[in-house]
Amino acid sequence: xxxxxxxxxxxxxxxxxxxxxxxxxxxxxxxxxxxxxxxxxxxxxxxxxxxxxxxxxxxxxxxxxxxxxxxxxxxxxxxxxxxxxxxxxxxxxxxxxxxxxxxxxxxxxxxxxxxxxxxxxxxxxxxxxxxxxx
Amino acid sequence: xxxxxxxxxxxxxxxxxxxxxxxxxxxxxxxxxxxxxxxxxxxxxxxxxxxxxxxxxxxxxxxxxxxxxxxxxxxxxxxxxxxxxxxxxxxxxxxxxxxxxxxxxxxxxxxxxxxxxxxxxxxxxxxxxxxxxx
Numbered sequence: 001x002x003x004x005x006x007x008x009x010x011x012x013x014x015x016x017x018x019x020x021x022x023x024x025x026x027x028x029x030x031x032x033x034x035x036x037x038x039x040x041x042x043x044x045x046x047x048x049x050x051x052x053x054x055x056x057x058x059x060x061x062x063x064x065x066x067x068x069x070x071x072x073x074x075x076x077x078x079x080x081x082x083x084x085x086x087x088x089x090x091x092x093x094x095x096x097x098x099x100x101x102x103x104x105x106x107x108x109x110x111x112x113x114x115x116x117x118x119x120x121x122x123x124x125x126x127x128x129x130x131x132x133x134x
Numbered sequence: 135x136x137x138x139x140x141x142x143x144x145x146x147x148x149x150x151x152x153x154x155x156x157x158x159x160x161x162x163x164x165x166x167x168x169x170x171x172x173x174x175x176x177x178x179x180x181x182x183x184x185x186x187x188x189x190x191x192x193x194x195x196x197x198x199x200x201x202x203x204x205x206x207x208x209x210x211x212x213x214x215x216x217x218x219x220x221x222x223x224x225x226x227x228x229x230x231x232x233x234x235x236x237x238x239x240x241x242x243x244x245x246x247x248x249x250x251x252x253x254x255x256x257x258x259x260x261x262x263x264x265x266x267x268x
Contacts, residue, residue, distance in 0.1 A: 003135060073245065077245075091239075094231065105224055105225075108211075109211055111252075112250055114247075114248050115247050
């Protein structure tokens with residue numbers, strides 16, 4: 001948690017959280033009482049336009065995920081794209097991004113790399129791995 | 135700056151900094167008085183083994199870059215690899231990584247992406263761009 005993230009989470013009108021129970025523990029620990037609603041892969045398609053309408057009235061919101069950076073293997077892309085289309089300013093606070101420490105600690109050269117995200121669990125997994133091997 | 139980074143920078147015996155003047159301002163701001171030596175792309179090849187020798191005597195060190203995450207378009211890879219070879223434990227504190235907020239704010243899908251780092255300034259720049267275009 002960065003000092004800046006803490007300040008923003010206190011200042012915004014609403015926090016969009018991937019799992020409000022998980023994020024609730026974090027907010028409680030830092031004594032943040034900002035209202036929270038859930039925003040995850042199962043409801044983001046449905047709620048993104050309602051969120052945009054609220055933002056257009058001047059409400060400020062912060063999007064957080066259970067761990068790591070929103071939009072990197074986590075919800076975020078749909079909302080950011082919709083904000084850009086609606087002319088709503090978006091900022092991204094720098095913070096923990098799970099794959100970065102993994103890459104740094106691997107001891108492999110990291111000037112250039114490919115991020116593949118989650119591989120398909122079953123169907124297409126082998127195909128993807130074979131494509132990557134080439 | 136995260137709370138954890140602040141604690142570690144205070145606790146270690148030595149800080150390896152890309153530019154001691156730049157990092158000096160940060161340390162002064164947070165009232166950190168840990169000794170600092172420079173570790174950058176122009177001396178890392180020469181000093182990495184000396185650093186390893188010191189680490190093997192039990193000294194603890196933190197590596198920081200001027201901005202963003204060490205080892206991502208910054209010094210770090212050589213030292214991490216040498217530590218792994220020497221059996222020295224390395225930890226990477228999650229924090230700001232410049233390209234991640236840029237990617238998130240782009241509004242482009244980010245489940246999969248390629249990181250190309252700094253492109254060649256002159257020689258080979260065009261060749262690399264053409265290879266990427268394909």
